[in-house]
Amino acid sequence: MYDEGTALADRTAVNGVLMTMDDSTGANIDHEPLDRTDAHPASSAPDSSPFLDPLPPVDATTATGIAAAVQQGSVTAEQMVRDALDRIHARDRKVNAFSVVRTEAALAEARALADRPDLDMLPLAGVPVVVKNNVDVAGEVTRAGSLAGDGLPAAGDHPVVRRLRAAGAVVVGLTSVPELGLWGVTDSTEGITRSPWNQRFSAGGSSGGSGAAVGAGMVTLAHGNDGLGSVRIPAACCGVVGLKPGRGLVPAEVGVDSWGGMTENGVLATTVADAALMLSVLADRAALADLEQPPTLRIGLATAPPLALGRVDRAWTTAADRAAAAAARAGHTIGVSELPYQGATFALMLRWVANAAREAAAVPYPEMLQPRTRTHVALGKLALRSGLVRAAQVDRIEARLLDYFERYDVVVTPTLATAPPRAGRWHRRPWLANVVANVSYSPFTPLWNLVGWPAISVPTGLHPRTGMPLAAQLAGPPGSESTLLRLAAQIESTLPWRRTCP
Secondary structure (H helix, E strand, O other): OOOHHHHHHHHHHHHOOOOOEOOOOOOEOOOOOOOHHHOOOOOOOOOOOOOOOOOOOOOOOOHHHHHHHHHHOOOOHHHHHHHHHHHHHHHHHHHOOEEEEOHHHHHHHHHHHOOOOOHHHOOOOOOEEEEEOOOOOOOOEOOOOOOOOOOOEOOOOOHHHHHHHHOOOEEEEEEOOOHHHOOOOOEEOOEEOEOOOOOOEEOOOOOHHHHHHHHOOOOOEEEEEEOOOOOHHHHHHHOOEEEEOOOOOOOOOOOOHHHHHOOEEEEEEOOHHHHHHHHHHHOOOHHHHOOOOOOOOEEEEOOOOOOOOOOOOHHHHHHHHHHHHHHHHOOOEEEEOOOOOOOHHHHHHHHHHHHHHHHHOOOOOHHHOOHHHHHHHHHHHHHHHOOOOOHHHHHHHHHHHHHHOOOOOEEEEEOOOOOOOEOOOHHHOOHHHHHHHHHHHOOOOOHHHHHOOOEEEEEEEEOOOOOOEEEEEEEOOOOOHHHHHHHHHHHHHHOOOOOOOO
8 A cells, every 4th residue: 555655766767777768769768677666465366355244255355256156157147135234334434335235136137148048158247237317217207406397207227338238237326416417525414425445534426326326235236427526526535436438438418518528437346347337238248358468659758737726645646656656667668748728728717617607507496405505606607607617618628628639548647536525415615616616636637528538537545644545547549448458457456446445
């Protein structure tokens, strides 16, 4: 795990020995492998985490293990679902990950799987999964963390839910979400969602419930969606892998016009292999589950914050350094660089409020929205009326990024800049307090939503003071999901992480 000595060693390595590609010349420089003493203790074996309950003699701590066991008949889907439900009922009171637990419905669906003639071919056979409560699950109310909806059960499944079920997964519950998915912390009138690693801190947002459910070991896989970092942020807060695919790979249709093309449905998991497997199902592309070694990559390391006055905790800078060091040990070339963030913050703020205004226009009872949300919506209406939201803003930013990726295949940044906000009733606090808290701790994730490119967050250790997870973000140009997953798998093998909170 993270400590000051190895942190300083990694920073020195990245700035010295691991500078294997000069930013201006692109020349490769030979380097010696780093000492492995900075690696995390591995915990991939089923019995390695004291947090997990005794389970059948199969690898029931990963989705790939559960699916293989169900396919082979070693266990039944009902057993796996019942085990997951038992963990949810035992653990969720501490983190408040769930808005709905589908106990009887999930068990019935698991029993029905036994009659599927293709059970041995289903990639997610019998795997318990959770779905963020802002996409439709048939028969359940899609509340999106708000009291302003119509409260009627959904008539059918969202396309991503249909794909999960067709692959053999069983939806055991719906996870907590802040109102309309707008906020980077997850809380509502129903409760506060906390990180399982340190319950004084938020699990992040807006897929905070999904992150907490996976990080606490209640399930191995979770659906989330990501409009400003809403999968990667809770993944970082809860010590798990969080993947936002690029635009168009997975059916979106979240809210109104998928937040102008900024929101994508993604994955939270404890291993890269599980994340790749679930993405292959959501995208209906089996090849995405293949994690063979990637070719040698040119990797940019960019730890400077998007805003000149922004602050980045040294431990979070080190989180990115450690990922870059692990990539260098795997044979890739690293160059310290800066991302072209110019203009991105203004464009993102405009779209954050404008998307809220569009979303609220479809709400049956807008007067029941939270005060912070109503302020956000009012500002969004003003931005839309004023014509401030323009496509050219994004075009310029994307052009600069394309120039950057002429030199690099992947960029590594910290996922967050600081620890998440303290867990609390943020929905009762003023709008400005919410905005400042959200922007301050998560400035690195939204850029990739603005341009619609893929990004993934991977754990890289624990904070020396808070005990909260640290994580690095890997991002790439359109179509690079497979490259990011394969690189993440290499980092995982070189720098393994504890997969659930002890």
